[in-house]
Amino acid sequence: MDSDSVRGVGRRRLLGWSGLAAVGGVAGASPAGAQPADADQAPTGQAGHASTDPIPPDTRPGGAYDRYVAKLAAESRFSGVVLLSHRGRTVLSRSYGMADEEKGIANHEGVAFSLSSAGKPFGAVAVLQLAQQGRVKLSDPVGTHLKGLAEEIAQRVTIHHLLSGTSGLDVPDEDVRRVFRSRDEVHAYYEQRARRARLVGVPGVPDTDHEEAEVTLSALIVEAVTGRTYWDYAEENIFARCGMTGSGFRTRPQWLTDEHIAHPYMELADGSVVDAVRDLDRSSPDPKVLGKNPGRAFIDAPGDGGFATAPDLVRFAQALGDGTVLDRPWADVLTAAKIPHGPASFGAYGIPVSIVGGQWMYQRAGGNPGVGANWDIYPDTGWVGVILSNRDGVPLQEMIGQEMQAVTGAPAGGGSGG
Known part of the structure; x- marks a missing residue:
């Protein structure tokens, strides 16, 4: 660990977000479709005491959420991994579809998926680490x-x-049609774009929706202060600290050769499906991502994206709550509601937050052709939900709503933030 490390790394807070304190890490990866051990029992809570929190029936194996995801998969509407964790213990883990059809590799818990915008909060965490150290001020x-x-x-x-x-x-x-060939080329391109940013609104007024400049400039500040690339800083100071051993900022050559990275399967205008990372000449016809192909990136832009496994995202959630990556007050700065977006939804630092069923829900979603990702933290009750997919046509917002309903009992209204 170098001088960029947050002071006190290795100190684990005894109290986390109502049970998100470390309890030995997430349970080990289960075979696709297998029921985790003791899934029907209340998990162990803090300090080794049995948790008295009820496990909602809809979250259990065979429950409403499990049946819903299985139905999507049976209808070829879902390929990927879903995971529900309560106080650090896996309650439900399911994997469907193929990570790499050409090589015959099935999706499973150990497969990393592209996060797209669901990786943007890592950049906010990096900046707050520097603020915690006094090296920058907000x-x-x-x-x-x-x-x-x-x-x-x-x-x-x-x-x-x-x-x-x-x-x-x-x-x-x-x-969007440019094919990148190196990390340096990616960095130079997005740095140039950020430096060409225009002020089209009033700073402090939430009247624009243009994240790219904000995300890239935040990453460039991390680089200017630490003297390291954003990718290297985040891998050491976020992923490594959280024990996210299956996660990182992978390159296109790794995407093509590593059997633990899911390939994005993109639907074309004629209804056919191609492996986007193996077919860089093809583009998405979806108006929301028109002309894009995620495989054209050599590595994700500074401050954006990355790859993660479902258990690793649970580890990240735990690390936010127990002081591993940010001291507790600074973790609260990250997630504190700042900008009202609706009756019970707010903007925080890179993370939309909502009040759902009488409890907080921290969420980040992301999407690209052949890519869908979402992670939710329910800090008041110790739940974490992860959805990772690698095929177009996945109803991600609907899935978020079904997960939310299973965990909180609130009506399934979908999630926020993409």
């Missing part, structure tokens, strides 16, 4: 750490504005 104008920006951006836009999505910045349209 009130710092971005020009404090980055040179060469337009003066109105350098002086008026703060780190808080970047993290809260209220910067007012926009960037030119992306060249």
Whole structure:
């Protein structure tokens, strides 16, 4: 661990988010479709005492959520992994479909999936680690750490504005058909785009929806302060600390050769399906991601994406609650409601948060052609839900709603934040 490490790494807080304290890590990966041991029993809570929290029937193997996902898979509407964890113990784990059809590799808990926007909160965590150390202040104008920006951006836009999505910045349209050949090429391209950002709104006012500049500039600040690439910093100071051994910022060559990375299966206009990472000439016809193909990226843009397994995302959730990656007050800064988006939904730092069924729910979703990802943290009751998919046509918002209903009993209204 180098000088960029957060002070006190290795200290585990005795109290986490109502039971998200470490309890020995998530249970080991189960075979596809297998029932985890003791799934019908209340998991052990903090300090080794038996938890008295009831396990909702809809979350159990054979329950409503399990049956719902199985039906989707049977209808070829889901390929991937779902996982429900309560206080660090797996309650439900299911895997369906193929990670790599050409090689005959099935999806399972040990397979890492592309996160797309579901990886953006790692960048917010990285910045808050530096704030915790006193190396940046959330009130710092971005020009404090980055040179060469337009003066109105350098002086008026703060780190808080970047993290809260209220910067007012926009960037030119992306060249979605470009095929990248190296990490350096990716970095140079997105850094140039961020530095060409325009101020189209009023900093502090949530009237724009242009995350790219905010995410990239946040990552560039991490790099300027630490002297390391964002990818390397996050892998050591977030993934490694959390024990996320199956996760990282993988490159296209790794995506093609590593048997533990799910390939994205993208649907074309004629209804046929192709392996996007093996067929870079094909593009998505979906208007939301028109012309895109995630395989064209050599590595995800700084501050964005990455690959993770479902158990690793549970480990990340636990690490947020027990002080592994951020001291508890700084973890609260990350998830505190800041910008109202609806009657009970708010923007935090890179994470939409909502009040669902009388409890908090922290969530982040992401999508790309052939890619769907979502993780939810229910800190008041110790639940974590993960959905990772590698095929177009997956009803991700509907799945989030069904998971939410199973965990909280609230009506299935879908999730927020993509």
